[in-house]
Amino acid sequence: SMRIDKVANFPFPTPPDDEQIKAAESLLISLGALQKVGSSSNRFKALKKVKSPVISDLGMSMASFPVAPRYAKMLILARKYKVLPYVVALVAALSVDEIFVDSIQPSDVAENKEKLQIFKEKLSVFRSKLAGNFLLLGDMMILLTAVGACEAEGCSPEFCTQLGVRFKAMREIRKLRIQLTNAANVVFQDDSLVVDPKLPPPSDEQALILRKVVLGGLADHVA
Incomplete structure (x- = not known):
């Protein structure tokens, strides 16, 4: 929801481990909050060069709630x-x-x-x-x-x-x-x-x- 294409590039004060990022992305993909680029959705056709998953419409709605x-x-x-x-x-x-x-x-x-x-x-x-x-x-x-x-x-x-x-x-x-x-x-x-x-x-x-x-x-x- 912060329009960050690649989480690993975010300037964290204490960067998380790569495996933690992968696990988090995997969870969000399984929940439908993230969607892999290259899907059939028209929304992602312009983002084919981005390798990281991008937030879905569902993910945008989920991000509005202050919970896990x-x-x-x-x-x-x-x-x-x-x-x-x-x-x-x-x-x-x-x-x-x-x-x-x-x-x-x-x-x-x-x-x-x-x-x-x-x-x-x-x-x-x-x-x-x-x-x-x-x-x-x-x-x-x-x-x-x-x-x-x-x-x-x-x-x-x-x-x-x-x-x-x-x-x-x-x-x-x-x-x-x-x-x-x-x-x-x-x-x-x-x-x-x-x-x-x-x-x-x-x-x-x-x-x-x-x-x-x-x-x-x-x-x-x-x-």
Whole structure:
């Protein structure tokens, strides 16, 4: 999106390794964000002398989102399949570290071992109740449910503690949801997307679509 024909020629303060550049280009090509010159698209006929891949229209849209390319691809797909509010919430959650209490090192919660055990038991019970496409969506569904539940209850510190999630993490997710929503409204100008604090749980059909969207962005992470 910066109109750089060859990334290796960019004056980085600390240049990345050539293999890292190749790996990044390979990922972006697999996501459709970059396109090899010499394709059938008319857009690239004038660039035949450039050996490096060039950014595609999809890549230009993806670059508008302040998240990792995989997540940006998920947002683009989500709009296409009409599940954008859910994927905005999901991507926001995926972009924040250590949301759940059990993701923190035991040394950080030594004084709350009993609460940690209670949370793990609750999480196990919740997972056991998932079925159909909700079950197949796995931890993504748990993340989405946690975000939705906290927002519906006003994201209070007390409720976050009860649910077993970090209050600061949920606040970061809320801020990122707003940021992503604003970015989506710039990219998709006809949508008028809003951050809905009462976002209802997805239907089983929507959960199926969410699985496809996640696969579209994280295909290289699937065994």
